[in-house]
Amino acid sequence: MFKTLKEAQVSGKRVILRADLDVPLKDGQIGEDYRLRALVPTLKYLLNQKARVLIIGHAGRPTSAKASAGKPGMHVVPELSLKPVADYLGDLLGREVEFFDNYSLLSINYSLAMLENLRFWPGEEANDPDFAKKLASIGDLYVNDAFAASHRAHASIAGVPELLPAYAGLRLEEEVKELGGVLEKPSRPLVFVLGGAKTETKAPLVPAFAAVADAVLLGGRLMFMPELNKIPKVVFPVDDLDTFDIGEKSIHLFTDSIKNAQTVVWNGPMGRWEEERYVAGTRAIAAALAESPAKTIVGGGDTIAALSAFGLLEKMKYISMGGGAMLEFLAGEKLPGLVALDY
Numbered sequence: 101m102f103k104t105l106k107e108a109q110v111s112g113k114r115v116i117l118r119a120d121l122d123v124p125l126k127d128g129q130i131g132e133d134y135r136l137r138a139l140v141p142t143l144k145y146l147l148n149q150k151a152r153v154l155i156i157g158h159a160g161r162p163t164s165a166k167a168s169a170g171k172p173g174m175h176v177v178p179e180l181s182l183k184p185v186a187d188y189l190g191d192l193l194g195r196e197v198e199f200f201d202n203y204s205l206l207s208i209n210y211s212l213a214m215l216e217n218l219r220f221w222p223g224e225e226a227n228d229p230d231f232a233k234k235l236a237s238i239g240d241l242y243v244n245d246a247f248a249a250s251h252r253a254h255a256s257i258a259g260v261p262e263l264l265p266a267y268a269g270l271r272l273e274e275e276v277k278e279l280g281g282v283l284e285k286p287s288r289p290l291v292f293v294l295g296g297a298k299t300e301t302k303a304p305l306v307p308a309f310a311a312v313a314d315a316v317l318l319g320g321r322l323m324f325m326p327e328l329n330k331i332p333k334v335v336f337p338v339d340d341l342d343t344f345d346i347g348e349k350s351i352h353l354f355t356d357s358i359k360n361a362q363t364v365v366w367n368g369p370m371g372r373w374e375e376e377r378y379v380a381g382t383r384a385i386a387a388a389l390a391e392s393p394a395k396t397i398v399g400g401g402d403t404i405a406a407l408s409a410f411g412l413l414e415k416m417k418y419i420s421m422g423g424g425a426m427l428e429f430l431a432g433e434k435l436p437g438l439v440a441l442d443y
Contacts, residue, residue: 102268102441105142105243110151116239117146117269118246118256120421121157121185121214128184132401132408135248135421136189142245142269143193147212154238155197155214156256157246159185162219174202174220186214203234224255232259245269247276250437251425261440268441271421276438278397278418279429287362287395288314293354293385295320296368296402301424307331308431314361317354319346319370319381345371345378354381355388364389367400367427382406390415399426 119139124131146153162177183199190197198213215238218224223231232255236242242264244250249257250272260266268276282290292309294302299321310316310333317335318328323346328334335357339347346354358364366389370381383406389396390412398407399420407413420426429435 102438103266104273105145105267105269108241108243108265108267110146110149110241113151113240114238115146115151115153116235116242116260116264117142117153117155118242118244118249118260119155119157120246120248120271121155121182122159122248123185125159125180125184127179130184130188132405133188133192134404134408134413134419136185136192138271138421139189139245140192142243142271143189143212145270146243147193152210153212154210155186155189155212156218156235157182157185157214158219158224158249158256159217160219162217163222163225173222175222176220177217180217180219182214182217189214203238218254218256225252227253227255227259229259231255232263236260236263239264241265241267243267243269244437244441245271246437247272247420248422248425250422250435251428251433253436258436258440261437266441275420275422275426276429279420279426282363282365282397282430283312283432286312289357289361290314290363291357291361291365292316293358293364293366294318294322294368295370295382296400297321298368298424299325302368302427303328305427305431306334308433310334312430313365315357317357319350319354319385320368322368341371341378341380344375345373346381348380351381351384355384358385358388358392358394361392361394363395364392364397365430366396366398367403367423369402369406373406383410386410386412399423 120135160180186197186199201216290313292313337346337350339349372378373382396417398416400423
């Protein structure tokens with residue numbers, strides 16, 4: 101079990117807050133801001149307790165993009181800078197969030213600040229001990245409120261909490277409680293709805309979901325993996341639309357299952373929902389969850405984007421910040437970020 105933020109003495113302390121900052125960025129503008137809004141309660145708690153807060157996090161995958169000339173040891177991708185995120189978060193809080201592109205803040209008496217995209221430094225994803233030590237030297241204690249990144253054994257997730265007193269943030273504590281309830285004593289029938297394009301990460305987890313669920317409904321690219329058909333409780337579509345969406349008969353099959361459920365977990369659209377021709381399946385699943393009195397839990401960037409586009413996001417009972425992290429947690433796997441907080 102981990103220690104929670106409200107157990108910490110934070111007044112006057114330098115708090116390193118690992119946050120979920122990986123929001124859509126385009127031309128310096130923020131797209132979906134749900135992760136930033138979810139961070140606000142933890143930030144307000146720390147600031148009300150007179151803590152000095154340094155927010156750290158990442159955006160995108162800079163190492164797979166073309167880097168521009170940056171400081172030695174950095175892989176800078178300007179369009180993935182967190183400066184717009186700092187400004188946006190400042191607007192949400194009604195106060196300035198100072199922004200630093202390197203460790204110059206070590207000698208600065210900040211009260212609320214954000215460090216540049218951690219993935220600009222190779223040591224982050226490599227969980228380099230020296231990089232973890234540099235990050236840890238900035239603070240007196242560490243708070244993880246980044247559930248969505250907690251399945252990554254990176255320096256800011258797994259390394260830093262080994263070097264400082266470490267606590268779970270308010271949102272991370274809530275995530276573990278809500279998702280843990282699905283595994284411990286869910287109201288049944290319990291139905292998983294899985295879609296999207298990332299078969300390499302989702303397919304290996306299907307047996308674990310089938311072990312706890314009453315039905316696992318497969319859409320997206322998973323519906324073209326016949327090897328999953330031998331797993332009990334797995335339900336495949338009975339028709340499809342040009343392989344890019346589930347068909348009308350499948351929509352009825354899936355929505356009937358959802359209507360009879362007491363708990364529904366959804367991660368991944370049914371098809372290429374961004375195109376009007378292939379939106380019907382994903383829209384039907386979203387509408388069924390919105391109308392259902394069941395406990396509905398959704399997660400994953402594409403799922404949240406679809407629900408937002410349909411105007412149904414707020415109809416869900418619980419919105420997880422995690423995509424891969426949510427699925428791995430529900431599959432019973434140990435997340436490095438949570439393991440690092442154990443005491």
